[in-house]
Amino acid sequence: MLWSPTPSDVPRSGRPAYRVGLDCYGHDMQTRGSSAALSLRGLSKAYGPTLAVDRLDLDVPRGSFFGLVGPNGAGKTTTLSMATGLLRPDAGTAHVLGHDVWSDTVQAKRLVGILPDGLRLFDRLTGLQLICYSGLLRGMDRPVVTDRAHELIDALGLAEAGGTLVVDYSAGMKKKISLACALIHAPRLLVLDEPFEAVDPISASTIRQILDGYAASGGTVILSSHVMDLVQRLCDRVAIVAAGRIRAVGTLDEVRCGMSLEERFVDLVGGQTDIGEGLAWLRR
Amino acid sequence: MVAQIVSLKWQLLRNGLRRSTPQLVGLILAGLYGLGALGLALSGLIALRFALPSDAARTAIVVGGSAVTLGWAILPVIAYGIDETLDPARFATFAVPRRQLVLGLLLSSLVSVPAAVTAILGLATVITWSRSVLAVLVAPVAAAVAVLTCLVLSRVTSTVFSAMSRSRRGREALSVLVVLVLVGVWAAGSSILRRLSAPGLLPHIADVLGWTPLGLAWSSPADIVDGAIGSGLLRLALAVVFLVLALLAWDALLLGALENPRGTSGGRAATRDTGLGWFGRMPGTPTGAVAARSIISWRRDPRYVTSVTLMVLMPLGLMLPSVTGNGGLWSLAMAPTAGFLLGWSVHNDIAYDGTAFWAHVATGVCGRADRIGRLTPTAMAGSVLLLGYATLGCAVTGRWDLWPAMFGIGLGFLLTGFGVANVMSAFKPYPVPGPGENPFGAPPGSSALTLVVQAVAGTAVFVLNLPLLGIGIGALLGHAWMGWLSLGMAVVLGSGALVLGTWWGARIYERRAPELLADLSRIG
Numbered sequence: 001m002l003w004s005p006t007p008s009d010v011p012r013s014g015r016p017a018y019r020v021g022l023d024c025y026g027h028d029m030q031t032r033g034s035s036a037a038l039s040l041r042g043l044s045k046a047y048g049p050t051l052a053v054d055r056l057d058l059d060v061p062r063g064s065f066f067g068l069v070g071p072n073g074a075g076k077t078t079t080l081s082m083a084t085g086l087l088r089p090d091a092g093t094a095h096v097l098g099h100d101v102w103s104d105t106v107q108a109k110r111l112v113g114i115l116p117d118g119l120r121l122f123d124r125l126t127g128l129q130l131i132c133y134s135g136l137l138r139g140m141d142r143p144v145v146t147d148r149a150h151e152l153i154d155a156l157g158l159a160e161a162g163g164t165l166v167v168d169y170s171a172g173m174k175k176k177i178s179l180a181c182a183l184i185h186a187p188r189l190l191v192l193d194e195p196f197e198a199v200d201p202i203s204a205s206t207i208r209q210i211l212d213g214y215a216a217s218g219g220t221v222i223l224s225s226h227v228m229d230l231v232q233r234l235c236d237r238v239a240i241v242a243a244g245r246i247r248a249v250g251t252l253d254e255v256r257c258g259m260s261l262e263e264r265f266v267d268l269v270g271g272q273t274d275i276g277e278g279l280a281w282l283r284r
Numbered sequence: 285m286v287a288q289i290v291s292l293k294w295q296l297l298r299n300g301l302r303r304s305t306p307q308l309v310g311l312i313l314a315g316l317y318g319l320g321a322l323g324l325a326l327s328g329l330i331a332l333r334f335a336l337p338s339d340a341a342r343t344a345i346v347v348g349g350s351a352v353t354l355g356w357a358i359l360p361v362i363a364y365g366i367d368e369t370l371d372p373a374r375f376a377t378f379a380v381p382r383r384q385l386v387l388g389l390l391l392s393s394l395v396s397v398p399a400a401v402t403a404i405l406g407l408a409t410v411i412t413w414s415r416s417v418l419a420v421l422v423a424p425v426a427a428a429v430a431v432l433t434c435l436v437l438s439r440v441t442s443t444v445f446s447a448m449s450r451s452r453r454g455r456e457a458l459s460v461l462v463v464l465v466l467v468g469v470w471a472a473g474s475s476i477l478r479r480l481s482a483p484g485l486l487p488h489i490a491d492v493l494g495w496t497p498l499g500l501a502w503s504s505p506a507d508i509v510d511g512a513i514g515s516g517l518l519r520l521a522l523a524v525v526f527l528v529l530a531l532l533a534w535d536a537l538l539l540g541a542l543e544n545p546r547g548t549s550g551g552r553a554a555t556r557d558t559g560l561g562w563f564g565r566m567p568g569t570p571t572g573a574v575a576a577r578s579i580i581s582w583r584r585d586p587r588y589v590t591s592v593t594l595m596v597l598m599p600l601g602l603m604l605p606s607v608t609g610n611g612g613l614w615s616l617a618m619a620p621t622a623g624f625l626l627g628w629s630v631h632n633d634i635a636y637d638g639t640a641f642w643a644h645v646a647t648g649v650c651g652r653a654d655r656i657g658r659l660t661p662t663a664m665a666g667s668v669l670l671l672g673y674a675t676l677g678c679a680v681t682g683r684w685d686l687w688p689a690m691f692g693i694g695l696g697f698l699l700t701g702f703g704v705a706n707v708m709s710a711f712k713p714y715p716v717p718g719p720g721e722n723p724f725g726a727p728p729g730s731s732a733l734t735l736v737v738q739a740v741a742g743t744a745v746f747v748l749n750l751p752l753l754g755i756g757i758g759a760l761l762g763h764a765w766m767g768w769l770s771l772g773m774a775v776v777l778g779s780g781a782l783v784l785g786t787w788w789g790a791r792i793y794e795r796r797a798p799e800l801l802a803d804l805s806r807i808g
Contacts, residue, residue, distance in 0.1 A: 086645055086798060087801070087802060088799065105648055109648035110648070114646045116642055119805070120638045120640040120718075121643075122643065124580055124581050126561070128560065129560060129561060129577075132560060132563050133563065134643060134647060136568060136570060136573030142564075165584070181643070
C-alpha cells in the first residue's frame with residue numbers, strides 16, 4: 001500500500017499517544033502520531049448536504065516537504081483550514097507537533113505559519129506594515145519584528161514595494177507578502193495553500209529557495225497545488241486528495257508508482273472527460 | 285434580455301435568502317412592517333376617495349407623492365443599505381445592447397420591497413381618483429410615470445454617487461453634500477411642521493409642488509377630477525418629458541460606468557510610506573497593533589472615510605435652528621448625538637475586515653486585544669468631538685451650566701455604545717461593501733439583517749442610557765447639580781458597560797473566532 005510508516009530518521013519524542021489503534025492499513029498508529037508535524041484524524045466537514053472533507057486521516061512527518069494535490073473542489077483548502085484553526089471541523093482532530101489545534105489552540109497556533117488561499121489581506125497597510133502586523137499580533141517584540149520584516153522584504157525582492165499599499169500589489173506580490181507574514185514568527189510548520197499561484201518564475205524560484213532552506217533546517221512544509229510538475233520537483237512526500245478523502249499518500253516515489261505524478265494523479269482521480277467529437281462548433 | 289435581467293435580480297434575491305436563515309427572518313420582519321405601513325396607507329388612499337372632498341385628496345397625494353419621489357431621489361445618499369444588486373459595471377463584459385440594459389436594470393429595480401410598496405401605493409391612487417371616467421383613464425398612466433420617475437431618480441443619484449465616491453476628493457465632497465442635503469431636508473421639514481397650523485399652507489405647498497418635477501405626475505389626475513382637463517394633460521406630458529430626461533441622464537451615466545467599470549479614473553497616487561507609521565507610534569503589543577491597524581484603515585479605507593466624515597459633520601446640523609434665528613436648545617444635543625453615533629458605529633467593525641480577519645484567527649490574538657484595539661480610533665475621535673461639540677453647543681446657546689450634563693450624556697452614549705459594540709461585533713457581523721467597492725453600496729439582499737442588527741444595537745445603547753437621559757433632562761430643567769450627577773453617572777455607567785461588554789465580547793470572540801471568519805467568508 002502507499003501509506004508509509006514514520007521514517008526512522010525522524011526522532012520520536014516518546015509523548016503518550018492520543019489515540020491508540022490500528023489504521024485501515026494495519027499500521028500501528030501510536031508510532032506515527034507522536035512524531036508527526038501535523039496529524040489529522042477523522043477530519044470531516046460538510047457544507048449543507050455537500051461533504052467537503054470526509055473522515056480524512058493524514059500524517060505529515062517532521063522535516064518533510066509535503067505536497068497536497070487534488071482536483072478543484074477536492075477539499076484541500078477546507079482540510080488545511082481545519083488543520084490550522086481557521087475552520088472548525090464537524091468531527092475529528094488535528095494535532096500540530098502534538099498540540100491539539102482545537103483545544104490547545106494558543107500553543108498550536110504559535111507553531112504554525114499559514115498562507116491561506118482566497119482570503120483577503122488588510123490591504124490598506126503597506127507591505128512592511130502588514131508583515132509587522134502579523135508579528136505584533138503574535139505578541140512578538142517590536143524591534144525583533146521590525147528587523148525580521150526588513151530582512152524578509154529584502155529576501156523576497158519586495159524592497160521596492162515595501163512602502164506601497166498592499167492593495168496596489170500584483171497577485172504574485174500578494175503571495176510573497178503573505179509568505180513573509182507566515183514566516184515572521186519562525187514557525188515549525190508552514191502550511192501554504194496554493195503558494196505558487198500567479199507567481200512569476202523568478203519569484204517562484206526565490207520562494208523555493210526560502211522553503212528549501214527552511215525544510216533543510218528541520219522545518220516542515222505542507223503545500224497544496226494543482227501544478228503536479230511543481231510538486232514533483234519540490235516535495236519529498238505527496239498525498240493525493242479527491243472528494244474529501246486521501247487516495248494515496250507516501251514518499252513521492254511510492255505515490256508515483258513509476259509514472260509521472262500527473263499520470264498517476266489522473267489515473268487515481270479519474271473523471272477526465274474524453275471530448276471526442278464534442279464541441280465541434282469550436283473547430284470550424 | 286430585459287426579462288433575463290429582471291429574473292436575474294429575482295434569482296439573486298432568492299439565492300441570497302437561501303444562504304442565511306437570519307436574513308430570511310429579517311426579511312420577514314421587514315415584510316410584516318412594510319405590510320402594516322402599506323395597509324395603513326392603502327386605507328388612507330381609499331378613504332380619500334369616499335370620505336373627503338377632492339381638494340383634500342389633491343393636497344394629500346401631491347404632498348405625499350412628492351415626498352416619496354424626493355425620498356427615492358435622496359435615499360441612496362442617506363441609506364448605505366441601498367441595494368445595488370445589479371451593479372451596471374458587472375454587465376461591462378457582456379455585450380448587452382444599452383437600451384435593453386437600461387430597461388432591464390430599471391424594471392429589475394422594481395423587484396425589491398420598497399419599490400413594490402411604492403408601485404402598489406401608486407396604483408392605489410387610481411382608486412382615489414375614480415371620480416370620473418377620464419380620471420380613471422389618466423390616473424394609472426400618471427401613477428406609472430410617477431413610480432418610474434422614483435426608480436430612475438434613485439438610480440441616477442446612486443450612479444452619480446458611486447462615480448463620485450471613487451476618488452478621495454469626491455468622497456469628501458460627497459460627505460459634505462450628504463450633510464447639506466440632510467440638514468436642508470430637516471430644516472425645511474421642521475419649518476413646515478412648525479407653520480402647519482397656518483390655514484391654507486399645505487394646499488399652497490401642494491400647488492407649488494404640483495408644478496415641480498416631483499409632483500407633476502401626482503397632481504395630473506387631480507386636475508382631471510376637478511375638470512381642468514387641459515392643465516391635467518399638460519402636467520402629464522411634462523411629467524413624461526421629465527421622466528425621459530432622467531432616463532437619458534441615467535443612460536449617459538451608465539455609459540460612463542460601462543466604459544470605465546472599475547473606476548480607474550480616480551487613480552490613487554501610490555502611497556509611499558517607508559516607515560512603520562502608526563505601528564511605530566502605538567504600543568508594541570497585540571492591542572497596540574490592532575489599534576494601529578484600525579487607525580490606518582480609518583484614514584485610508586474609503587468605507588471608513590465616508591462614514592467617519594458623515595458622523596463628524598452630522599451633529600453640526602443641529603446648530604441650524606440657532607443659525608436661522610429661531611433658537612431653541614437643539615445645539616446642546618450635538619455632543620450626545622456625536623457620542624451616540626460614534627459609539628454605535630463600531631458595532632459591525634469586524635465585517636469591514638472581511639476575510640482579512642483570518643490574520644486575527646491564525647495568530648490567535650486574544651479577545652481583549654481585538655476588542656479594545658478596534659475601539660481606539662473611535663475613542664480618539666470621540667474624546668475630541670465630545671469636548672468640542674459640548675463646548676460649541678454651550679457657546680451657541682449660552683447655557684454653560686448644561687456643559688457637564690451634555691458632555692456626560694455624550695460620554696455615556698459613547699462608552700455604552702462601545703460596550704454594546706464589543707458584544708455585537710463578536711456575535712453577528714452583517715454584510716458591508718467589500719474594500720475597494722462603492723462605500724455607498726451594500727451587498728444584495730442584506731438590508732433586512734442589517735436593519736435588525738442596527739436596531740438591536742441602537743436600542744440597547746439607548747435603553748442603557750435611559751437613566752442618564754432622565755437626569756440630563758432634570759439638568760435641562762434647571763437643576764445644575766443634576767448635570768454634575770449625570771457626568772459622574774456617565775463615567776461610572778459607561779465604564780461599567782465598557783468593561784462588561786469587553787469582557788463578554790472577548791469571551792464570545794475567543795469561542796467564536798473561527799465561526800466569525802466563516803460568517804465573513806460567507807457574506808464577504
